[in-house]
Amino acid sequence: MAETGPRPVPASIDETVEMLAGADYVADRALATVLFLSLRMQRPLFLEGEAGVGKTEIAKVLSSALGRRLIRLQCYEGLDVSSAVYEWNYAAQMIEIRMEEATGETSRTAMERNVFSEKYLIRRPVLDALTGEKGAAPVFLIDELDRTDEAFEAFLLxxxxxxxxxxxxxxxxxxxxPPLVVITTNRTREIHDALKRRCLYHWVDYPDAARExxxxxxxxxxANARLSAEVVAFIQRLRKLDLFKSPGVAETLDWAGALTELDKVALDPETVSDTIGVLLKYQDDIARLGQGEGRRILDEVKAELAAAE
Structure with a gap:
């Protein structure tokens, strides 16, 4: 019978590697080490890196592998306490007040106690993350913290x-x-040192060719094995260019999936040109590849893989 319910955190770095691999997350040992320490020391894990390198996925893997609820706070500019922590169900409170006033049997003090009770409290992600049972604390993902302002960052501290x-x-x-906290940031602005000091830090970089x-x-x-090898080799070279936004692992998977849907077994110049919008999201980057850069990279990829055979 499959194990259900919350599961204990890994007892070693090797178990952490196995846990991640079991959820199809291919991590290097440095990431597995800091994740293991974060879980054992009950310290938030602060993940920084480019968009699309798999930071958010780590929280999802933890939730699945440990059998814990995943609570996600998606950060954005203007995020405030009522959106992040709690608010009252004002409509329901007004109905309750009107009903009690109609009966005339409830004192003002009792009325206030009734309407400001758990029954009318709407738990937003922060408050929800603090109400887990002992031994079953949820995974609390604070995603893209750099999108908020410094006031909210201070509150979070x-x-x-x-x-x-x-x-x-x-x-x-x-x-x-304490919940199992994973904080991610794409480094669009610097996060204050006071918050970082309370976390264990790891920079999530693009994977090397073998890991990707x-x-x-x-x-x-x-995906065809040859196609997968060409896709990875192409993207590894693409990241060395001075692009406005280099493709992340998410784009690699999207491109491999799209090419498979087109029944492609290898890359060719026309296919690269027709599907480049899956990989690159800015016109200047796409135009650069259309000026011969894409064909040059593809020729290098073909030559490298042919030499390795």
Whole structure:
């Protein structure tokens, strides 16, 4: 019978590597090490890197592998406490007030106590993440923290320090056990050192060719082996160019999947030109490849793979 319910965190770095591999996440040992330490020390994991390199996926893998709820706080400019922590169900509260006023049997004090109770509290991600049971703390993903402002960052710092939040009408709510926190940032702005000091840090870089090819084999198993090798070799070279936005692993998988849908078994200049919008998202980058750069890279890829055979 399959194991259900929350599972214990890995007892070693090797078990962490196995846990990630079991969820088809191909990680290097440095990432597995900092993840293991984060879990064992109950410290937030701060992941920084380019978009599309697999930072968010780590939280999803943790949730699946450990049998924990995944709570995601997607950050954006203007994110405030009511959106991130809690708010009251004002419509339901007004109905309750009207009903109690109609009966005339409830005192003002009792009425306030009734409408400001758990029944009308809407738990947003931060508060939800602090209410997990001991031994079953959720995975709390704070995604793209760099999109918020410094005021929210300072508020978050308090949460990560004490693992508690105060709701004035109810009092202080403390976590029975700290959630497994994963913070990601694409480094569009610097995060304050005070917050970083409370976390274990890791820069998630683009994978090397061997690891990226393994990722393609796992995530797009239907792709032709030759095609997968050419796709990875092409993208590895593409990242060395001075592009506005280099393709991430997510784009590698999208491209391999798209080419497979087109029944391609190898790259050719026409196919690269027709499908480049799957890989690159800025017209200046696409135009650069159309000026002969794409054909040059493809020729190099073909020559390299032919020499290796």
């Amino acid at each position: 308090e949460i990560l320090s004490d693992w508690q939040v105060t709701v004035p009408e109810l009092g202080t709510i403390r976590a029975a056990e 090819l393994e990722i393609v084999h796992r995530k797009v198993p239907q």
